[in-house]
Amino acid sequence: MNLNVDDQMLYRVGNENLVRVTPNAATKIDELKQRENQGDFLRIRITGGGCNGLSYKMKFVEDGKEGDILVSSAGVQVLVDSKTTLYLRGTTLDYSDKLVAGGFKFSNPNAKASCSCGESFNL
Known part of the structure; x- marks a missing residue:
């Protein structure tokens, strides 16, 4: 789904x-x-938890919420809530299909420490 002008009023464009x-x-x-068919937007948020105190959560959603920031990167439409932006700024999301240490990895320049799995961090 691509947002039209009226839809963008709910979001800020990042x-x-x-x-x-x-x-x-x-x-x-x-x-x-395509496989999950849960929505066209990827929501990334940061919650308390994980071995380092904060963890990344991702899920597909049909629509965003008022105040979300919409980022289009590499053809992916990412939604981020305003609280998460405080911790996410400058982050790169990568994927590797390696057997060992494969999967999605977040490279967050704001993190003081992160776990080896790349799914949690602290500031």
Whole structure:
């Protein structure tokens, strides 16, 4: 789904300075989006939890919420809530299909420490 002008009033439009999706991640996201058929937007949020205190959560959604920031990167439409932007700025989302240490990886320049799985961090 692509947003039209009326839809964008719910969202603020951001750019890749907030979050950048690599081509490898975009390919995998598109594959998962087709298989799961849960929505056209990828919501990324940060919640308390994980081995380092904060963890990344991703899910497909049909629509965003008022105040969300919409970032289009590598053809992926990413929605981020305003609280998550405080922790996410400058992050790159990548994907590797390696047998060991494969999967989605977040590279967050704001993180002081992160776990080896790349799914949690602290500031």
